[in-house]
Amino acid sequence: MLKHHNTKYRPFPPVDLANRQWPNRTITAPPFWMSTDLRDGNQALFEPMDSERKMRMFRSLCDIGFKEIEVAFPSASQTDFDFVQTLINGDHIPSDVTIEVLTQAREHLIRRTMDSLRGARRAIVHVYNATSRPFREIVFGISKAEVIDMAVASVLLVKQLASEQLETEWVLEYSPENFTATELDFALEICNTVTAAWGATPQNKVIINLPATVEVATPNIYADQIEWMHRNLDRRDSVVLSLHPHNDRGTAVAAAELGLMAGADRVEGCLFGNGERTGNVDIVTLALNLYTQGVAPGLDFSDINAIARTVEHCTQLPIHPRHPYVGDLVFTAFSGSHQDAIRKGLAAQQPDTFWNVPYLPIDPADVARGYDSLIRINSQSGKGGVAYLLETEYGIVMPRRLQVEFSGEVQRDTDKQGSEMTASAIWQLFSRTYLESEHPVRYAEHHLFEHSSAQGIKLNVEVDGEKYQLEGVGNGPIDATIHALQCIGIFVQVRSYEERSTRASGEAGNAQACAFMELTYSKGNYECYGVGIDTNIVTASIKALISGINRLAGIRNDEFQPKER
Incomplete structure (x- = not known):
């Protein structure tokens, strides 16, 4: 089917955005980060986290440095409701961390959600309703006006219930679900209506979250949509503009980066991109991408292995071995x-x-x-x-x-x-x-002596198990050894010689001499290296010479025929 002419899908139309600015911008500061690992990430699991895993994940997110954490969908289950209350009543929330909860724009769900937050110091209530044409016409069968009425009624209900719980500092977040597939003028209208209903001010900002609930176009289209909203929103100084990219096209990280360049202030996602369907934006990748560009992300991934193991335990999902920055093989090169x-x-x-x-x-x-x-x-x-x-x-x-x-x-x-x-x-x-010594020629021992102005050596070797006592003279120990070996018919030349100290990593002492000797037969037919290691540099050099002779013998056995003693 994919090979033939495609008449089933149509391309997403471009945004009419004159003089777009985001292509010329760079990211110079990190966004506000919000982790939804415990909500969007959790609801995507085969087996949602139990209370132990949820608490371990929450503490890990706090340790990493998240200041906003979406912890539950409390109206969806008693488990989620109880977890929110456990965090609050058990005093598990650090003073600089704000918890967030999600609710659909429906009265009984909002009331249940607000009940779950009783006693919280500070809380973000995240309300959403679907706004795109397919949802309006196919799923719910309602008009644009009814969609706006639903959003406004929900915001006013949250505002009323918040006024009854004055011990809590309340923050409203609103998402036009399916924003990327919603007409921009309608998305703008509903967001402006919401901020007006809440009474947003620079001191009491509303988080307007613009999710790519489904990626429907290339990342540049998302950036255009974000910049268009950024330019046209009422009360922009009273709005925190937030991104929530999903990964249907595999471009959530790119979309988030371009969205930040387009004017967004905040990003929602999961540590390693877990989330409903194809996943949320991968915050680890996004944050470390910023780090490689000289931007401190404000999140602590200095022990990424420990974080990865925690997430794998909590989600029971493996991290791909080639995952950017984190996978077991990502810093491994085979080529x-x-x-x-x-x-x-x-x-x-x-x-x-x-x-x-x-x-x-x-x-x-x-x-x-x-x-x-x-x-x-x-x-x-x-x-x-x-x-x-x-x-x-x-x-x-x-x-x-x-x-x-x-x-x-x-x-x-x-x-x-x-x-x-x-x-x-x-x-x-x-x-x-x-x-190793399991070769034709094996070194046993040597003794150096002076011979007029030259160097002499007495050399004991074994050749195929036969012992030889040899003597030679030369202009140094190596030359003397070469001459000694000629007594039994071994004629080689040294093409190069290097010596270095060797010390295994982590060993402060125990340095040894390592000699490398490149040899050839006198005929010059073949070349190969020999290596010798010893605490004594002369011994290491003799071992390297014999190692090279054995290597040459292995290349052409007929070249080496030792004479009788």
């Missing part, structure tokens, strides 16, 4: 080119400078994510990722050509296994390849 760029970027990043690491829009440390998971190895990985893990986990800083050589070993292993390699598995492969 070799990505790994190489990340490794180089981290090495170049200086303290107290703007963050500038390729592929990482945010420093994982800012959300308490470690660097250990940044790079993981599978068959798509390259030398950069392998080098990064060996360096960070085991202190092995490989020369570039060794990175290339060893990444080939890793590639062959992951192709064979068909799975990811951990840092530990990479280290084991590195040890088998370069460090």
